[in-house]
Amino acid sequence: MSHDVTxxxxxxxxxxxxxxxxxxxxxxxxxxxxxxxLTFIAFASVQAGMSAYLVAPLILLFAAVxxxxxxxxxxxxxxxxxxxxxxxxxxxxxxxxxxILAFITIIWW
Amino acid sequence: xxxxxxxxxxxxxxxxxxATLEGKNKxxxxxxxxxxxxxLFATLFATFLALKNKGPNGMEFSTQSLFELPLAFIMTxxxxxxxxxxxxxxxxxxxxxxxxxxxxxxxxxVLGLGFLGLEIYEFYHYVHLGFTFTQSAFGSSFYTLVxxxxxxxxxxxxxxxxxxxxxSKRGLNLYNAPKYYLASLYWHFIDVVWVFIFTVVxxxxxxx
Amino acid sequence: MSSTxxxxxxxxxxxxxxxxxxxxxxAVLYLIAGTLFFVIGGIEAMLIRIQLAEPNNDFVSAGLFxxxxxxxxxxxxxxxxxxxxxxxxxxxxxxxxxxxDVAFPFLNSLGFWLFLFGGLFLNLSWFLGGAxxxxxxxYASLSLASPTHGIDFYALGLQxxxxxxxxxxxxxxxxxxxxxxxxxxxxxxxxxxxxxFVASALILFAFPPLTVGLFFMIFDRMFDANFFDHLNGGNxxxxxxxxxxxxxxxxxxxxxxxxGLFSEIFATFSRKRLFxxxxxxxxxxxxxxxxxxxxxxxMFTVGLGPTANAIFAVATMAIAVPTGMKVFNWLLTIWxxxxxxxxxxxxxxxxxPSFVAGGVTGVMQASAPLDYxxxxxxxxxxxxxxxxxxGIVLALFAAAHYYWPLMFNQMLNETLGKITFVFFFVGFHxxxxxxxxxxxxxxxxxxxxxxxxxxxxxxxYISTIGAFLMAIGVILLVVNVIxxxxxxxxxxxxxxxxxxxLEWAIPQPVPYYNFKQTPLVRGLDTxxxxxxxxxxEGMTYAEPISDIHMPNNSFIPFMISFGLxxxxxxxxxxxxxxKAWSLPVLIAGLxxxxxxxxxxxxxxxxxxxxxxEELMNEKGGxx
Ligand code: HEM
Ligand SMILES: [Cu+2]
Numbered sequence: 001m002s003h004d005v006t007x008x009x010x011x012x013x014x015x016x017x018x019x020x021x022x023x024x025x026x027x028x029x030x031x032x033x034x035x036x037x038l039t040f041i042a043f044a045s046v047q048a049g050m051s052a053y054l055v056a057p058l059i060l061l062f063a064a065v066x067x068x069x070x071x072x073x074x075x076x077x078x079x080x081x082x083x084x085x086x087x088x089x090x091x092x093x094x095x096x097x098x099x100i101l102a103f104i105t106i107i108w109w
Numbered sequence: 110x111x112x113x114x115x116x117x118x119x120x121x122x123x124x125x126x127x128a129t130l131e132g133k134n135k136x137x138x139x140x141x142x143x144x145x146x147x148x149l150f151a152t153l154f155a156t157f158l159a160l161k162n163k164g165p166n167g168m169e170f171s172t173q174s175l176f177e178l179p180l181a182f183i184m185t186x187x188x189x190x191x192x193x194x195x196x197x198x199x200x201x202x203x204x205x206x207x208x209x210x211x212x213x214x215x216x217x218x219v220l221g222l223g224f225l226g227l228e229i230y231e232f233y234h235y236v237h238l239g240f241t242f243t244q245s246a247f248g249s250s251f252y253t254l255v256x257x258x259x260x261x262x263x264x265x266x267x268x269x270x271x272x273x274x275x276x277s278k279r280g281l282n283l284y285n286a287p288k289y290y291l292a293s294l295y296w297h298f299i300d301v302v303w304v305f306i307f308t309v310v311x312x313x314x315x316x317x
Numbered sequence: 318m319s320s321t322x323x324x325x326x327x328x329x330x331x332x333x334x335x336x337x338x339x340x341x342x343x344a345v346l347y348l349i350a351g352t353l354f355f356v357i358g359g360i361e362a363m364l365i366r367i368q369l370a371e372p373n374n375d376f377v378s379a380g381l382f383x384x385x386x387x388x389x390x391x392x393x394x395x396x397x398x399x400x401x402x403x404x405x406x407x408x409x410x411x412x413x414x415x416x417x418d419v420a421f422p423f424l425n426s427l428g429f430w431l432f433l434f435g436g437l438f439l440n441l442s443w444f445l446g447g448a449x450x451x452x453x454x455x456y457a458s459l460s461l462a463s464p465t466h467g468i469d470f471y472a473l474g475l476q477x478x479x480x481x482x483x484x485x486x487x488x489x490x491x492x493x494x495x496x497x498x499x500x501x502x503x504x505x506x507x508x509x510x511x512x513x514f515v516a517s518a519l520i521l522f523a524f525p526p527l528t529v530g531l532f533f534m535i536f537d538r539m540f541d542a543n544f545f546d547h548l549n550g551g552n553x554x555x556x557x558x559x560x561x562x563x564x565x566x567x568x569x570x571x572x573x574x575x576x577g578l579f580s581e582i583f584a585t586f587s588r589k590r591l592f593x594x595x596x597x598x599x600x601x602x603x604x605x606x607x608x609x610x611x612x613x614x615x616m617f618t619v620g621l622g623p624t625a626n627a628i629f630a631v632a633t634m635a636i637a638v639p640t641g642m643k644v645f646n647w648l649l650t651i652w653x654x655x656x657x658x659x660x661x662x663x664x665x666x667x668x669x670p671s672f673v674a675g676g677v678t679g680v681m682q683a684s685a686p687l688d689y690x691x692x693x694x695x696x697x698x699x700x701x702x703x704x705x706x707x708g709i710v711l712a713l714f715a716a717a718h719y720y721w722p723l724m725f726n727q728m729l730n731e732t733l734g735k736i737t738f739v740f741f742f743v744g745f746h747x748x749x750x751x752x753x754x755x756x757x758x759x760x761x762x763x764x765x766x767x768x769x770x771x772x773x774x775x776x777x778y779i780s781t782i783g784a785f786l787m788a789i790g791v792i793l794l795v796v797n798v799i800x801x802x803x804x805x806x807x808x809x810x811x812x813x814x815x816x817x818x819l820e821w822a823i824p825q826p827v828p829y830y831n832f833k834q835t836p837l838v839r840g841l842d843t844x845x846x847x848x849x850x851x852x853x854e855g856m857t858y859a860e861p862i863s864d865i866h867m868p869n870n871s872f873i874p875f876m877i878s879f880g881l882x883x884x885x886x887x888x889x890x891x892x893x894x895x896k897a898w899s900l901p902v903l904i905a906g907l908x909x910x911x912x913x914x915x916x917x918x919x920x921x922x923x924x925x926x927x928x929x930e931e932l933m934n935e936k937g938g939x940x
Contacts, residue, residue, distance in 0.1 A: 008120040017123050018204070025200050032193045039189065039304075042312060043182045052316045063308040067301050074196050075297050081127070084494055085140035088521070092144040095522050095609055096151030099562060103155035106613070106625045108554045112921065130495070134420040138491040141521060145483065149525035152562075156533070156544070156555055163550030164543075242542060246550035249542040253532070275919060284921060 031073045038062040112282050121205035121281075126290035129283050139291045143298050150302050153254040154309060161314065164245025171247075172314030175240060181311040184227050185303065191220035192300040195293045202289055207280045210289070214269050217296065221266045228259050251310070258306060261299050268292045336870040338422035339829055343429050344407035344724060350433050351400035356791075357440065358392035361385050363788060366748070370781040372769035382765035383450035384467065388440070390453030391471065394567065395478060396436040398709050402574045403429075403485055405716045406513045408724050410489065412820035412827070413507045415498025415836045415843075420491035422868040423922070428485035430878035435478025438885055442470035452763060454564070457545035457556035461537060466889060472534045473885040477878070479524050479531070486520030489513055498819075499859040500838035504598070507818045507842075508591060511598055512577030515605040516570045522609065523566035530559030539892050554619060561612035569608040572704065573601060575712030576643060579665050582719055583647050585815050586662035587654025590842060593646040600639035600646075607636045617688045626685040633683035640676055644669065657815070660734030664715035667742045668707065675703025678753065693763075696756025702749045714741065714794065721801070722808035726826045729797050737793040744786025751776045751783075811855070817842040822855035830865045833932055834858040865927045873917050880909030 009017065042059040072078045077086060122128040126136050162171045198213035232252070235241075242252045269292055276285050325333065334342060364385050368376045377385065411419055419425050442448045449467035451460035460468045493506070493514045506514075533556070536542035543549035545556055584591040591597060613621060613629040647669060656662070678700040682688045691697060714737070721729045755776050760767060767773055811821045819836060822844040837859035840846050847855050887903025890896040 009123070011119070014119045021200065021203060025197070028193070028196050028200075032189070032196075035189055036186070039182070039185055039307070042308065043178065043185075046312045046315055047178060056313055056316060059308050059312050063304050066304050070192065070297055070301050070304075074192055075294060082140075084137060088141050088144035088518075089147065091518070092147035092151075092522060095148055096154075098609065099148075099151050099526070100155045100158065102558065102613075103159045103555075106621045107159045107552060107558070108619060108621060112923070134491050134495050137495060138421060138487055141487050141490050145487070145521045145525050148522050149529060152526045152529040152559065156529070156559075159552060159555060160544070160550060163552075165549050168550070242536075243540070244549075246543040246546070246552070249533075249536065249544050249551070253536070253542075271915075271918065284923070 028073055031069050035066050035069055038066055112284055116205055118205040125283060125286035132287035135287045135291060139294060153257055157250040157254045160246040160250040162247055164247050168245055170240045175235060176311050176314050178311060178315055180227060180231060181307055184224050185307045187220050187224045188300050188303050191217045192297055194220065195296045199293050202286060205281060211273055214273055218266055218269050221262055225262055255306060258302055265296050265299050335875055336872045338426050338868050338870055340407045340411050340419045340425060341827060343425055344404045346429050347400045347404035347407060351397055351404055354392050354396035354436055358389050358397050359791060361389035363784060365389060366781040366784040369777050372767055372774055374766055379765040384448040386763060387449045387452050394453065395475060398571050399482060400432055401713050405720055406489060408720055409820050410510050410513050411492060412823060412831060413510050413818050414493060414496060414501050415819050415832060415838060416492065416496035417831045417865065419488055420496055421488045423871060424484050425488050427874035427877060428481040430874045431481030432478045434878040434882040435474045435481060438477060438882055439470055439474030442467050454560055457553040461545060469538060469889045472531045473889055476531050477881050477885060479528055482520055483524045486517040489517040498836050498838055505838055505841045508580035508597055509577035512573040512601055515601050516573045519566045519570045519605055519608060523563045526559045527563035530556055557616055561615045565612040566608045569604060571709050575709045578712045578716045579668055582661045582665045582715055583650045585813060585817055586657045586659055587651050588815050589650060589654040592649035594841060596642055597646050600642045603639040604636060611636060614683055617685045618692045630683050630685045634680055637676060637680050644673060660731055660738060661715040661719035663735060663738050664711050668711045671703060671707030675700060675707050691756060693761055694756035695752045695760045695762055698762050699749050699752035699756060706745050722812040723820055726807050727801050728808045728812055729801050733793060733797045737790050740786050740793060741790030744783045744790055747783025747786060748780050751779050817845040819843050830867060830927060834862055835860050862929055862932050864929055866924055867927060868924045869922055873913050876913040877910050880906050880913060883909060
């Protein structure tokens with residue numbers, strides 16, 4: 001507990017890490033572009049006045065994809081060491097789903 | 110932990126947020142906390158869905174009559190972009206480039222303030238129309254859901270600003286790096302929630 | 318803070334406890350506060366039973382009766398059972414996993430003070446115009462109509478103490494995930510640690526819905542919102558859902574740690590490895606998962622429709638399966654063991670049939686058509702007291718005896734302990750067994766009195782006698798504690814002689830840094846393994862003696878909680894037109910809280926080190 005693990009990287013390691021970080025950052029920008037794109041499509045398809053039965057599932061799917069992109073890229077789930085974070089977030093999502101399902105079906109109208 | 114250790118980009122660990130036990134605990138604890146927050150927002154969403162468009166007999170307000178999508182769309186864009194800028198900030202944090210990190214956080218804060226301004230304008234507009242928190246169950250649930258998100262935005266902004274001020278003189282160390290990291294996670298989470306608010310409250314509100 | 322501080326004055330000791338971040342001292346705080354609330358709730362229970370002892374009684378008025386039952390339930394669940402479990406979790410779990418500390422010592426203390434101030438706030442309602450009176454479930458239509466400030470005390474008080482509980486839960490989760498000693502794999506964790514883990518996860522997911530529900534309640538009552546007001550489009554059923562989405566997991570938050578405590582006790586005093594360890598772990602996780610899928614079994618008679626009722630009925634019955642697994646595992650642990658009937662073991666032996674009885678009535682209620690008969694009758698009261706008293710309270714009493722030497726380095730008197738058990742156990746069954754029949758005969762719950770000659774008189778009288786027997790049991794336990802404290806005989810390490818897990822391997826009294834050297838865990842029941850191999854020290858070490866990092870004490874958690882306590886008064890009286898002081902009080906309270914938080918975040922708190930030399934000079938567990 002008293003010892004913090006800080007080991008200095010060698011020059012090669014450092015350069016390698018830097019390169020990977022740069023690539024990763026470029027990746028993030030791509031992900032961002034995708035998210036903007038999805039948001040725009042969702043927005044446009046509602047504005048265009050298409051059938052709700054088509055649009056509703058579509059935009060929900062887009063929202064889910066966007067959230068996955070945030071979590072896996074912006075919040076680094078795609079890197080290792082996030083098992084527990086994923087476990088708790090997926091459990092939360094599952095409970096959230098059950099609750100919302102209940103509230104739109106058996107809230108007693 | 111020794112705050113006086115001076116780091117170079119090379120001696121700076123690749124994952125500074127997890128380099129100390131405190132950092133590890135904080136990161137994990139914060140993720141777990143976000144799990145709880147997820148359920149909290151789910152409860153608010155569920156209630157909103159149950160109460161949307163419900164009010165006293167003959168209520169004139171509905172999601173269709175109230176919401177203006179272009180405004181919500183611009184707000185979404187602002188928040189999404191601020192999410193990216195905070196990714197940039199963390200990128201520079203990992204490279205031990207303190208100045209660039211602070212600058213990107215400042216950009217994030219500006220974008221967040223823009224979002225907040227628009228939200229306040231929107232609320233003000235609705236209240237002006239007579240659609241208030243106490244007017245109907247719809248009003249109560251709408252303002253509680255979107256307002257709780259807005260409160261999170263305020264907290265996130267305050268957190269970023271405090272961090273920037275507190276550390277402006279002393280730069281990055283292994284004590285404050287996890288704090289920056291958590292603030293940025295929080296910010297992403299706020300964006301995640303907004304994606305659903307945009308979709309479920311605004312887009313689907315206008316749909317049928 | 319130095320290890321050499323030996324005898325302290327009274328004031329210094331108080332200050333030490335007000336600022337402590339040591340999980341062992343926080344355990345003591347939880348124990349004291351939890352016991353205080355347990356006694357208050359117990360007195361309320363006695364008042365209920367005295368009122369119901371005979372028909373047409375007027376010992377208390379109808380209105381006061383409603384306040385008493387509400388406060389009894391709320392106090393027992395939120396302010397007695399949970400904190401007392403937290404006491405044992407704090408005392409044992411970090412030691413069981415070989416940790417020097419919890420993950421967030423500061424938050425640990427914050428969690429305690431929030432709970433305490435929330436509980437005090439709730440109980441002050443008695444003196445400030447009336448306690449809440451809509452039942453511990455506080456169903457919205459009823460609670461919105463309640464004229465006094467009681468419900469506001471309920472909502473705000475639970476909000477504050479609930480925040481404390483959530484913080485405590487997160488702390489335990491991270492502690493168990495990150496702070497385990499080398500070799501302490503998940504599948505080597507003692508069952509009490511496992512159940513603490515799962516219960517904490519349930520806290521994490523169950524408390525947010527309660528928080529939100531309470532906010533809705535506060536908004537509706539104090540700020541004219543319309544969540545539950547059907548005239549303005551609201552829906553009173555939303556409260557019921559939110560409350561039970563929280564409420565059912567809550568009963569498992571309570572009972573899982575109780576299961577864990579008994580698992581330790583059975584293994585220890587049967588002097589045998591816990592039978593079916595991995596199936597126990599699996600059952601714990603499964604119960605935690607299913608616990609979220611069954612909440613509507615409290616709402617069968619609301620009219621959710623046959624489909625919903627059927628789904629929730631089946632899900633509820635499914636929980637009986639993992640629970641049954643556990644019961645058989647306990648039985649098979651005892652089977653063929655070298656049994657020593659100590660007081661904790663005696664409680665364990667009493668627990669199995671009692672809890673099974675409660676589970677069986679639970680399955681009965683789970684069948685929706687039958688529940689139309691049972692709902693809101695004394696049968697329900699019998700059911701949940703069988704699981705709560707027969708499960709949780711027996712576990713708490715067992716743990717008090719079992720862990721007393723760990724927490725205080727003294728043994729409670731065994732003979733007196735067994736006498737306590739007899740009084741409490743007989744009293745418990747006498748009180749509640751007969752209530753099943755009262756329920757079947759049609760006596761509704763939550764009534765302040767009843768007409769005579771319906772065949773209920775004698776049974777109610779017997780039930781009241783039982784309650785007095787239980788009270789005698791509790792008093793004997795308190796006497797036992799006092800006698801033991803006066804005698805002050807040190808118990809020493811491994812006082813039961815049969816300890817199996819790491820907490821018993823530590824010298825007594827436990828050093829404030831817990832483990833001088835981090836232990837190396839070589840299997841399930843580590844301490845037992847070392848003992849069997851003749852290791853006198855009881856531990857294999859994972860590292861040489863070196864500096865130990867310790868957190869600093871802090872008064873800030875107290876201040877943060879105190880600020881919220883003050884602010885709650887401001888919020889509560891804000892609705893009254895004649896109380897202009899309420900707004901300044903609200904602002905002042907929030908200012909105290911936020912300033913304390915800002916101080917906390919601006920001042921670096923890096924802790925301090927105990928140096929190697931200092932550790933070398935120390936002999937074992939001296940303070
Ligand atoms: C394990 C510990 C358990 C605890 C602490 C517990 C607690 C409770 C409580 C407090 C209530 C009363 C709620 C109220 O109306 O105010 C209740 C009701 C109920 N319990 Fe349990 N219970 C437990 C186990 C079970 C089990 C194992 C089952 C079924 C397999 C079960 C099924 C039910 C049902 C169906 C009700 C609703 C009865 C009604 O209100 O009509 N419980 N339980
Ligand atoms: Cu239940």
